[in-house]
Amino acid sequence: MAIIIGVVSQKGGVGKSTIARLMAREFAQNDWTVKIADMDIQQGTSFQWYKRRAANAITPDVRTESFTTVKQALKDAENFDLFIFDGAPHATNTTRDIARAADMIILPTGLAIDDLEPQVVLAHELAGEGIPKEKIAFVLWRVGNSQPEIDEARTYIKDAGYKTLKGEVPERTGYRRASDLGRALTETHYPHLNKRADLVAQSIINAVSDIVKKRRVA
Helix, strand or coil, rough: CCCCECCCCCCCCEEEEEEHHHHHHHHHCCCCCCCEEECCCCCCCCHHHHHHHHEEECCCCCCCCCCCCCCHHHHHHHCCCEEEEEEEHHHHHHHHHHHHCCCEEEEEECCCCCHHHHHHHHHHHHCCCCHHHHHEEEEEECCCCCHHHHHHHHHHHHHHEEEEEEEECCCCCHHHHHHHHCCCHHCCCCCCHHHHHHHHHHHHHHHHHHHHHHHHCC
């Protein structure tokens, strides 16, 4: 039975697709069968990235497909160890369907209130729909060099009642260039950028390991 992770957002441009692709690459690299379900059929950001990755013969292969409904996507999920929903921007009924199906929900966010507030509102909405808060985790994305600002964002999220995963992804040209080639955040030409992204990836891996352990106990 697949572990299902939903990466969702209230607004566009918060790093949702980038985080989904980072996760997919890291688990595929560790011999998990992985698939990204790109739910944004208009832009297809992850699917276009997948085509660039295939064109450049980059391994490991990260299967990606566009789907119009969560129900349709879930029929394919049982064929994989990890199934990642890359949700469409803006909260919709599809976002809620993803959250209900997911073992873990990730909300990427920048540090500004303009980024934090909509994502926290979305988290509250999901919690109001009966999604357990412990399933919801934030990831800090496109951070600058100010540690106090990072700490303030973490405090904001904590005060709202949610957890933030360890590590942050900074805003760097190297990440954008890697994505243009179909690479994930840990596949840039710069070891220090790969290391920063790996901290985030490892925190997600640890969270998934906890889910696997709970399933075994159950």
